[in-house]
Amino acid sequence: MLLLPSLGPFHILHPRYNAATVLALLEEAEPPVLYLASHSEEALREGLWREEDPLLFHLLPWAEAKGIPVVALDEEAHLKGEAEAFREALAQHPLGASHLERMRAFDEALLDFLKTPLTPEALGSETFLGRLREVYEGFAQAFGEGPATGFRARRMAKVAEALPQEGAVVADLLDYLFLAERFPEARPKAHEPTEEERQRALLDRAWQLREEDDWAGLLEGLFGVGSPEALYLAAQVYLAAGEWQEALKLMEEVFRMDFQHPGYLPGYVLARLGQLLDMDGQRERALRAYRGVLALSWAPEEARAIALAGLRSPFQIAS
Structure with a gap:
C-alpha cells in the first residue's frame, strides 16, 4: 500500500511535492486501485471535490487513462x-469570540505546515507527523473530537477498517495523520524528481506570479513547456506587464488547442479571452467567450464572476 497526503490548493507552494510528484509516486507504485480516503462516492460522482481538492483535477484523469478504478x-x-x-x-454566541480566536491560532499553526517546503520523505517522517499530531491534538483537546473536528477520528477509523492491503490511498493532510499512524509502512519515501515535476513546479510558480519574479525567465520556461496551460499562463504574464496585445495573440493560440x-483551465481560458477581446474592441466575440464560461458544466x-461581469459591461483595465 502507498499512502499519500493531499495538500489541496497548497500543492502549488511545494516544488518537491506538487501534483506531478503525486502522479510520479503513483506511477512507481503501480496500484491496482486508487482510494480516496477523504471523499464520498457522492462527492466524487457529483464533482463536489472541485473547490476543495484541486489535486483531483490531475489524479482522476491519470487514473482514467491508466484504467485504474477510483474508490x-x-x-x-x-x-x-x-x-x-x-x-x-460560535460566531453567533455572545461568548464565542474568544473561542474563535483560539481556533484561528490553530489554523495559523496548520498553515505554517502547509507553507513550509515539503518533500515526500518529510511528509512521511515521524518528525513531521509528530508536530502535526501536536497541533491537531491541541485543537481536539480544546474543542472536543466531534463536531469541531468534523468527526475526523471516527471517520478515519472507519476508512482504515475498509482499506485493503493493496492499492494507493490519497487523504487530506489531517486525515492522512490518522492513516499514517495506522499504516506506517505505507508512508511516502524519498523520491527523485522527474521532468514532469519540474514543469509542474514552473506552472505553479506562474500561477502565483509576483512582481519580484524573473518574468523573462518564467516566459522562457513556459514557452518551453508549450502546453495550453503554460501558454495561458504566459499570456497572464504579458497582461500583467501591460502587453495585452501579446496576451491576446497567445490566448487565440490557446483557443485553437485542446x-x-x-x-x-477551460473556464479561465474563456474568461480571460473574453476580457482581452473586449480590450481589442471585439465585443461580440467577447460575449461569446463569456457565455462559453457559463455554458461549461463547471468553471x-x-x-x-469574470464572465458575469463581462456580460454586463465590456472589460476595461482600471487606469
Whole structure:
C-alpha cells in the first residue's frame, strides 16, 4: 500500500511535492486501485471535490487513462460540514469570540505546515507527523473530537477498517495523520524528481506570479513547456506587464488547442479571452467567450464572476 497526503490548493507552494510528484509516486507504485480516503462516492460522482481538492483535477484523469478504478471511502464525509457549522454557531454566541480566536491560532499553526517546503520523505517522517499530531491534538483537546473536528477520528477509523492491503490511498493532510499512524509502512519515501515535476513546479510558480519574479525567465520556461496551460499562463504574464496585445495573440493560440485539461483551465481560458477581446474592441466575440464560461458544466468561481461581469459591461483595465 502507498499512502499519500493531499495538500489541496497548497500543492502549488511545494516544488518537491506538487501534483506531478503525486502522479510520479503513483506511477512507481503501480496500484491496482486508487482510494480516496477523504471523499464520498457522492462527492466524487457529483464533482463536489472541485473547490476543495484541486489535486483531483490531475489524479482522476491519470487514473482514467491508466484504467485504474477510483474508490471513495469516506461514507460519512458529510460530517466534515459539522466543523464549519460549529464555527458558525460560535460566531453567533455572545461568548464565542474568544473561542474563535483560539481556533484561528490553530489554523495559523496548520498553515505554517502547509507553507513550509515539503518533500515526500518529510511528509512521511515521524518528525513531521509528530508536530502535526501536536497541533491537531491541541485543537481536539480544546474543542472536543466531534463536531469541531468534523468527526475526523471516527471517520478515519472507519476508512482504515475498509482499506485493503493493496492499492494507493490519497487523504487530506489531517486525515492522512490518522492513516499514517495506522499504516506506517505505507508512508511516502524519498523520491527523485522527474521532468514532469519540474514543469509542474514552473506552472505553479506562474500561477502565483509576483512582481519580484524573473518574468523573462518564467516566459522562457513556459514557452518551453508549450502546453495550453503554460501558454495561458504566459499570456497572464504579458497582461500583467501591460502587453495585452501579446496576451491576446497567445490566448487565440490557446483557443485553437485542446485546452480541456486540467479541468479548471477551460473556464479561465474563456474568461480571460473574453476580457482581452473586449480590450481589442471585439465585443461580440467577447460575449461569446463569456457565455462559453457559463455554458461549461463547471468553471471556477473566479472565472464565472469574470464572465458575469463581462456580460454586463465590456472589460476595461482600471487606469
